Amino acid sequence: MPPFLSVLLLGFFLGMRHATDADHVIAVTTIVGRRRSVLAAAWTGALWGIGHTLTILAVGSAIVLFGLVIPPRVGLGMELSVAIMLILLGVLTVTGVTGRIEEARTEESHAADHGDHHAHPHRHGDYVHSHVHGHAPDAHGHAESATPQARLDRVLGRFGLYQLLRPLIVGLVHGLAGSAAVALLVLAAIPDPWWGVAYLLVFGVGTIAGMMLITAAVAVPFVVTAGRFAWVNRHLATASGVLSLAFGLWMAYQIGVVDGLFGAVPRWALE
Numbered sequence: 231m232p233p234f235l236s237v238l239l240l241g242f243f244l245g246m247r248h249a250t251d252a253d254h255v256i257a258v259t260t261i262v263g264r265r266r267s268v269l270a271a272a273w274t275g276a277l278w279g280i281g282h283t284l285t286i287l288a289v290g291s292a293i294v295l296f297g298l299v300i301p302p303r304v305g306l307g308m309e310l311s312v313a314i315m316l317i318l319l320g321v322l323t324v325t326g327v328t329g330r331i332e333e334a335r336t337e338e339s340h341a342a343d344h345g346d347h348h349a350h351p352h353r354h355g356d357y358v359h360s361h362v363h364g365h366a367p368d369a370h371g372h373a374e375s376a377t378p379q380a381r382l383d384r385v386l387g388r389f390g391l392y393q394l395l396r397p398l399i400v401g402l403v404h405g406l407a408g409s410a411a412v413a414l415l416v417l418a419a420i421p422d423p424w425w426g427v428a429y430l431l432v433f434g435v436g437t438i439a440g441m442m443l444i445t446a447a448v449a450v451p452f453v454v455t456a457g458r459f460a461w462v463n464r465h466l467a468t469a470s471g472v473l474s475l476a477f478g479l480w481m482a483y484q485i486g487v488v489d490g491l492f493g494a495v496p497r498w499a500l501e
Contacts, residue, residue: 246440269446286409302498310482313479
């Protein structure tokens with residue numbers, strides 16, 4: 231096997247391993263706590279991984295290609311953003327704000343599905359037509375599979391904008407904290423900067439795959455208890471929020487006080 235192919239393969243598996251970091255797992259646990267299917271949770275993990283990969287590529291490529299140097303205080307600030315995100319996720323979960331947002335969206339969708347039949351022009355991506363129909367799946371005037379955007383509609387239609395943006399943004403923030411470490415590892419191991427960028431991309435793909443597996447696994451107890459054991463499901467969701475809040479506060483203390491972000495001389499592990 232060519233040496234660089236081996237390095238890229240290693241990057242993929244290291245990306246999968248990176249997905250198992252404690253702060254990553256805790257963050258996605260608060261997000262998938264109210265998912266009602268393992269597949270939906272896996273999609274959530276994929277969105278988190280895409281956001282994480284975008285940041286890794288942007289910041290990591292700047293370090294690898296242009297020799298960007300990140301000052302210790304800026305690096306610690308990037309890591310602190312993860313702690314703040316975990317605290318925010320924990321507070322939203324414990325206070326039930328997340329649940330109310332998703333329940334309101336579910337009720338709105340349910341109401342739309344039971345509306346009266348009517349006729350008006352409507353759009354499926356680039357495909358526009360008009361017929362008498364309702365909004366329930368069995369009331370629609372044609373087979374969804376006949377439209378150009380049908381497959382995309384079926385996949386993304388299960389997610390509201392909130393469900394799409396939430397894991398993506400959390401992944402973007404997490405990528406800030408990990409990008410410098412990954413890029414510096416690439417600089418030390420791969421002399422060619424373009425191969426280094428390729429490594430970052432493969433690393434990101436591995437992270438996406440790993441996070442999909444993790445979120446699917448984490449979602450199993452939530453999905454199993456959602457119907458028959460609602461009280462267990464509520465306690466699991468609350469526990470995930472408390473854990474996220476506690477871990478975020480601990481991270482903030484370590485970064486702000488122990489590592490000196492708020493002091494005169496910050497000490498960053500990567501400097």
